[in-house]
Amino acid sequence: MANVLYDALFAPMEGSDRRLLVLPDGREISAGAFSAMVARFSHALVAAGVAPGDRVAVQVAKSPEALAVYAATVAAGGIFLPLNTAYTAEEVSYFLGNATPKLFLCDGAKEAALAPVAKSAGAGLQVLSADGSGSFPEGAAGFSDHFEPVARSGDDLAAFLYTSGTTGRSKGAMLTHSNLLSNAEVLAQEWRFTDADVLLHALPIFHTHGLFVACNVVCLTGGAMIFLPGFDRDEVIRLLPQATSMMGVPTFYTRLLDDPRFDRQLVEHMRLFTSGSAPLLAETHVEFEGRTGHRILERYGMTETNMNTSNPYEGERRAGTVGFPLPGVELKIVDPSTGETLPRGEAGMIEVRGPNVFKGYWQMPEKTREELREDGFFITGDIGVIDAEGYVSIVGRAKDLIITGGYNVYPKEIELILDEQEGVLESAVIGVPHPDFGEAVFGVLVARAGETPDPQAIMAGLAGRLAKFKQPKGLAVVAELPRNTMGKVQKNLLRDQFKGRFAK
Numbered sequence: 158m159a160n161v162l163y164d165a166l167f168a169p170m171e172g173s174d175r176r177l178l179v180l181p182d183g184r185e186i187s188a189g190a191f192s193a194m195v196a197r198f199s200h201a202l203v204a205a206g207v208a209p210g211d212r213v214a215v216q217v218a219k220s221p222e223a224l225a226v227y228a229a230t231v232a233a234g235g236i237f238l239p240l241n242t243a244y245t246a247e248e249v250s251y252f253l254g255n256a257t258p259k260l261f262l263c264d265g266a267k268e269a270a271l272a273p274v275a276k277s278a279g280a281g282l283q284v285l286s287a288d289g290s291g292s293f294p295e296g297a298a299g300f301s302d303h304f305e306p307v308a309r310s311g312d313d314l315a316a317f318l319y320t321s322g323t324t325g326r327s328k329g330a331m332l333t334h335s336n337l338l339s340n341a342e343v344l345a346q347e348w349r350f351t352d353a354d355v356l357l358h359a360l361p362i363f364h365t366h367g368l369f370v371a372c373n374v375v376c377l378t379g380g381a382m383i384f385l386p387g388f389d390r391d392e393v394i395r396l397l398p399q400a401t402s403m404m405g406v407p408t409f410y411t412r413l414l415d416d417p418r419f420d421r422q423l424v425e426h427m428r429l430f431t432s433g434s435a436p437l438l439a440e441t442h443v444e445f446e447g448r449t450g451h452r453i454l455e456r457y458g459m460t461e462t463n464m465n466t467s468n469p470y471e472g473e474r475r476a477g478t479v480g481f482p483l484p485g486v487e488l489k490i491v492d493p494s495t496g497e498t499l500p501r502g503e504a505g506m507i508e509v510r511g512p513n514v515f516k517g518y519w520q521m522p523e524k525t526r527e528e529l530r531e532d533g534f535f536i537t538g539d540i541g542v543i544d545a546e547g548y549v550s551i552v553g554r555a556k557d558l559i560i561t562g563g564y565n566v567y568p569k570e571i572e573l574i575l576d577e578q579e580g581v582l583e584s585a586v587i588g589v590p591h592p593d594f595g596e597a598v599f600g601v602l603v604a605r606a607g608e609t610p611d612p613q614a615i616m617a618g619l620a621g622r623l624a625k626f627k628q629p630k631g632l633a634v635v636a637e638l639p640r641n642t643m644g645k646v647q648k649n650l651l652r653d654q655f656k657g658r659f660a661k
């Protein structure tokens with residue numbers, strides 16, 4: 158019987174001796190060996206009581222076994238729920254309470270702290286540690302290497318991913334078999350993935366980028382992955398010669414560019430570098446091309462929608478843009494207050510519709526109604542603009558929009574100019590409370606190594622370029638911008654840090 162996602166991604170691996178995972182120590186795991194592990198894990202899930210539609214939550218380190226739990230959950234008809242390994246027991250308690258999984262897998266080192274959390278959520282607890290050991294894999298060892306996947310249609314749920322939730326509580330985005338498969342198919346096609354590809358995989362697998370964009374595309378197309386536990390610059394530089402392609406967040410690329418060993422010769426053989434999850438500075442794009450001869454292919458997506466847009470594989474990959482809507486994805490820019498489509502070239506709310514768009518937030522019908530329109534368009538919360546040739550650019554998050562003295566200010570416009578100033582490596586522009594203006598524009602700068610930006614000179618430099626209301630009312634220099642694991646600047650933390658700047 159059919160299991161839509163399993164049949165496309167994992168069923169073809171059965172009995173195959175092609176390599177699927179290459180580990181940093183040189184060990185290789187064939188597709189067939191992986192498939193046998195998935196079968197044993199699927200039996201173990203069923204033995205743990207996981208029935209179709211049940212959630213399987215995991216907070217485990219990235220490993221071949223962790224990836225196999227994802228595949229096994231899909232095979233058993235369950236819903237896979239990976240959690241960021243950085244979450245504390247208190248945070249995990251919220252997720253388990255909200256998702257009420259049948260089974261929760263955690264690292265052995267955290268078992269004692271998480272046992273009461275699992276218990277109060279009514280979840281069974283088993284261990285899967287970073288080295289692949291623990292009660293779950295050990296219990297699975299005796300099961301058969303073959304498992305008949307549970308029937309699942311395209312509309313059935315395959316995964317919940319909780320939104321990163323930089324504001325408010327995280328929401329569980331419900332993703333169906335069809336959401337995930339349709340996006341993997343489109344990306345594989347658009348980015349020309351084949352069974353000859355070896356993807357250097359240094360992303361976490363608790364997030365849409367590393368789990369779905371990377372793993373689903375490679376599993377679908379029959380290639381291999383060099384599976385690193387995380388991003389380690391030395392390891393990436395050592396292993397790049399064995400890869401054909403790499404997917405990264407912008408910080409991967411800035412860190413690589415900081416290393417003289419990362420040069421044209423090292424990556425001459427590479428086919429593709431992609432970037433997403435956070436904005437790639439146009440400057441990084443240009444520097445990358447100058448150094449390596451490759452143009453990074455930037456794309457745009459989110460937990461709730463998978464990928465929405467991509468720069469072209471063939472054709473111009475334009476710095477500072479996220480390219481065109483993917484085939485099958487409708488994208489429009491609307492006035493956030495009326496929902497009316499805006500004329501091309503005007504900035505507004507990005508809304509998307511397509512087979513990639515999720516089913517709603519788990520047990521949050523009101524939040525779902527607020528963000529997912531009845532006609533199927535999802536209100537992304539991102540402000541964007543489409544240029545004359547159809548390239549989409551992200552201007553910022555709607556919640557980061559600054560309203561100062563009644564005027565709307567998009568931080569990106571100011572950040573781009575601040576980034577050009579002498580001594581400035583990068584910047585983040587935020588709104589902070591101000592007694593007269595409601596909010597004031599405030600710029601947070603990071604200095605280039607060995608340089609000291611001069612705030613007064615920078616303010617003078619902005620005067621001729623930006624309308625008065627857009628000019629920062631203050632600037633501060635910090636050692637680095639706070640970023641989450643996916644490289645996104647956490648503006649909420651900066652707003653908190655500088656909220657008293659203009660207090661009376």
Ligand code: AMP
Nearest residue numbers: 321433434435436456457458459460551
């Ligand atoms: P997440 O749900 O954690 O994947 O975060 C999704 C958000 O990341 C989007 O709504 C955007 O705000 C941001 N994002 C993703 N890709 C890009 C990109 N290429 N450029 C700018 N922002 C991006």
